[in-house]
Amino acid sequence: MVSPAANWNWIPSNIWVGVGRMTTKQVLFPLAPIYRRKGITFHQGLATTIRPEGTTADPRPSVELRRTDNAHQGETVSLTYDYLINATGPKLNFAATPGLGPDGHSWSVCTAAHAHETAAALAQVITRLRSGQRQRLVIGTGHGTCTCEGAAFEYTFNVEQALREAGVRELAEVVYLTNEYELGDFGVGGMHFVQKGFTQSSQMWTESLFRERGVRAITQAHVHEVMDGSLRYEQLDGTEHTLEFDFAMLLPPFRGADLVAYDREGNDITSTMFAPSGFLKVDADYTAKPYEQWSAEDWPHTYESVAYPNIFAPGIAFAPPHQISRPRTSPNGTVIAPAPPRTGMPSGIMARTVAETIRDRIAAGGTARAHGASMATMGAACVASAGSGLRNGSAAAMTMFPVVPDYTTYPTTGRDQKGTSGEIGLAGHWIKFMLHYLFIYKAKARPLWFLIPE
Amino acid sequence: MDRLTPTSPADVATTERIAAAPLPTGATLRLRQNLLVQLVRFARINLRMMKVISAKHS
Ligand SMILES: Cc1cc2nc3c(=O)[nH]c(=O)nc-3n(C[C@H](O)[C@H](O)[C@H](O)COP(=O)(O)OP(=O)(O)OC[C@H]3O[C@@H](n4cnc5c(N)ncnc54)[C@H](O)[C@@H]3O)c2cc1C
Numbered sequence: 001m002v003s004p005a006a007n008w009n010w011i012p013s014n015i016w017v018g019v020g021r022m023t024t025k026q027v028l029f030p031l032a033p034i035y036r037r038k039g040i041t042f043h044q045g046l047a048t049t050i051r052p053e054g055t056t057a058d059p060r061p062s063v064e065l066r067r068t069d070n071a072h073q074g075e076t077v078s079l080t081y082d083y084l085i086n087a088t089g090p091k092l093n094f095a096a097t098p099g100l101g102p103d104g105h106s107w108s109v110c111t112a113a114h115a116h117e118t119a120a121a122l123a124q125v126i127t128r129l130r131s132g133q134r135q136r137l138v139i140g141t142g143h144g145t146c147t148c149e150g151a152a153f154e155y156t157f158n159v160e161q162a163l164r165e166a167g168v169r170e171l172a173e174v175v176y177l178t179n180e181y182e183l184g185d186f187g188v189g190g191m192h193f194v195q196k197g198f199t200q201s202s203q204m205w206t207e208s209l210f211r212e213r214g215v216r217a218i219t220q221a222h223v224h225e226v227m228d229g230s231l232r233y234e235q236l237d238g239t240e241h242t243l244e245f246d247f248a249m250l251l252p253p254f255r256g257a258d259l260v261a262y263d264r265e266g267n268d269i270t271s272t273m274f275a276p277s278g279f280l281k282v283d284a285d286y287t288a289k290p291y292e293q294w295s296a297e298d299w300p301h302t303y304e305s306v307a308y309p310n311i312f313a314p315g316i317a318f319a320p321p322h323q324i325s326r327p328r329t330s331p332n333g334t335v336i337a338p339a340p341p342r343t344g345m346p347s348g349i350m351a352r353t354v355a356e357t358i359r360d361r362i363a364a365g366g367t368a369r370a371h372g373a374s375m376a377t378m379g380a381a382c383v384a385s386a387g388s389g390l391r392n393g394s395a396a397a398m399t400m401f402p403v404v405p406d407y408t409t410y411p412t413t414g415r416d417q418k419g420t421s422g423e424i425g426l427a428g429h430w431i432k433f434m435l436h437y438l439f440i441y442k443a444k445a446r447p448l449w450f451l452i453p454e
Numbered sequence: 455m456d457r458l459t460p461t462s463p464a465d466v467a468t469t470e471r472i473a474a475a476p477l478p479t480g481a482t483l484r485l486r487q488n489l490l491v492q493l494v495r496f497a498r499i500n501l502r503m504m505k506v507i508s509a510k511h512s
Contacts, residue, residue: 136455173457183468207475212483217472220464235462244455345507379506394486397499399506419506425486427495431503453507 001035002079004046004068008034008443009112012344013436015154017115018249019122019162021388024112027436029444038445044069045077047088047257050273052308053264054080061310082310083358086280087351089316090254093143097252099226100142106226106248109155118249122159125247129168135246137163138231140177142250144222144336149178149186150343152251153206154385159249160213161387169214176210177218177233177243177250179336181328183207187338189325191400192413193420199413202398205422209386209396218243220328222336223250238331254339256280256317273307279319281306286319291326296376296406298322303354304370312357314350316342324404344439345380346403348454349373376404379419383432386424393429398422 007028016022035042045065054060060080067075092110094101102108107118125135139156141149156176163169176183184190184202191202210217220236230244256278260270275281284300298321305311313319320340327337342350353373360368379401386394399421405414413420442452460469478486485491 134455136458173455175458183472203471204475207472208478210472211475211477216458217468218465219468235464237463239462241462243458246455379509381503381506391489392487397503399502401506401509419509421502423495423499425492425495426489427492427499430492430496431499453504 001031001040002043002045002047002063002065003031004044006030006032006044006069007112010436010440010443011110012432014109014112014115015151015158015385016388017112018107018109018118018155019158019388020119021158021162024116027112029440034444043067043077043079047086047259048076050084050086050259050261050311051264052084052261052269052273052305052311055266056264059264061308083361084311085351085354085358086257086259086311086313086317087315088257088259091257091278092252093255094252096145096255097143097223097226099231100223100250100252104226105228106142106231106250108252109151109249110251121247122162125172126163126166126168128246129163129171130166132171134171134173136173136175136244138175138177138243138245138248138250140175140218140250141179141221141253141338142223142226143253144179144234144334145339146179146251146253147187147339147341148251148254149180149338150341150382150384152176152178152249153186155249156215157209157213157386158388160215161392165392173216174214175216175218175243175245177221177223179221179338180219181236181325181336182219183210183217185325185338187323187325187341188400188403189405189414191398191415191420191422192417193422194417195421195423199417202422205396205424209424213386220336222330222334226250234330234332234334234336236328236330236336238334254316256319269307273305273311275319277319280311280313280317282313282318284319284321286321289322294322296374296402296404296408299374299376299404301372301374302357302370303350304357309370312354314354315347318342318350340375340404342375343380343382345382345454346375346378349378352454374402374404376402376406378402383428383435385429385432388429388433390430390433391426393433394424394426395428395432396422396424397428397431 045067049064108114184206285298324340357370384396401419
């Protein structure tokens, strides 16, 4: 097991760290003792290079890493492998937008450390509001190709709740700025579910929440630049705008970890193994085709590298064949299209599928058929927090089946109405809160951890 | 800083849609926070999620 960080982070609860409702300690725990207990060798380091054919001196496949622990900072190690699981998730690509991120002029909640800094900045905003100064808070996506709109949505409503509870809501203007074409898209082309005898859309449902909570929205936006106290963005109609702010939390777009790959002779094969986005190419159909020709079959099943079947990429690390929401471009050629989310539950299912394939291959000597779990045939449960507190909390609890709409099987909405649902209330918060403890328990591999499903 | 006024067609449309979206009544909001009602919902949502999790995906 290789990880650059000494701690594991339960990322969904970073939202609550970002509003000061949780501490970083509550969302982090050290990895080394858990791996020690489970008899797994843990290397704290950042994988940099894959040599899937080994080298001329040693033909065994290997991966190189740069150690990141204090005692061995910067040292390089090479590990040989029989199977390699690249589950490196996203690289937070703040560099895609000048001025974006904590090193620039906006905040982030993507890591526990970011969320901690963001909570401090939010506390300052609340202090200024208490002194009677009006403040504009802009929360959303910092690039036209971002994903994770759900996280931006959650942070928006948790901030709104924090402002209300601080008694300063009236002086604050909360603006949600997003690359989604319309509210409720969430990068999955929105959802339809049956409620009170009607088929309702996630768009109407989300708009209702925005109305109830008095949150403004700017949709179809690509942020070109974040400056000190203002940002410049373009919308799908090609118009450019400037928006001033006192506080901005904007998510970065994602790209793959900066891994490079070489064949046995030392030739660079990075572009054979990885998509230009840095994500690993797997058993998906990467043929470029228009939205109208997208099919459920384009999505991968086994997460095996096409070039090297002993390499896998579950979770965010695999290169998706295309977006899920309809991609759109402004007249200036700016792509404003949410990237497909690969949230926790699908990522967990993919990881289990890969583990089962490797288990079978070890048992059967490498010939066993790969297990499969496509995002076009799996569902997802998402609980989007809209405020915390065991009595005052609220969250939108959503299920969708499948994640990638399949209009051949479900012609009306692309999804099974029985598996697609949404409701908002305190119960959703209880679930989100319970998941915090359950998944940390599971990640710590405590007794019977495996009974907790992905 | 002045309050945001929507100018682009997209912003005007989004603002109008939000203004016209269904506004939950006081009773709906109370139900969403009512402990007994939410306890039942809690069980129901958990069941629904378990169904989605256990649905066939290969
Ligand atoms: C703020 C926020 C809130 C979210 N909330 C939710 C939610 O409520 N529900 C939900 O389902 N999803 C949520 N998500 C999405 C969820 O976090 C991801 O779907 C999930 O973490 C993806 O898992 P992964 O294993 O692919 O990547 P990650 O969880 O990011 O794991 C990747 C790991 O690889 C390590 N790594 C990176 N580079 C290297 C390298 N070169 N070598 C070795 N290791 C490396 C990283 O340090 C990390 O430990 C949220 C995301 C964000 C940002």
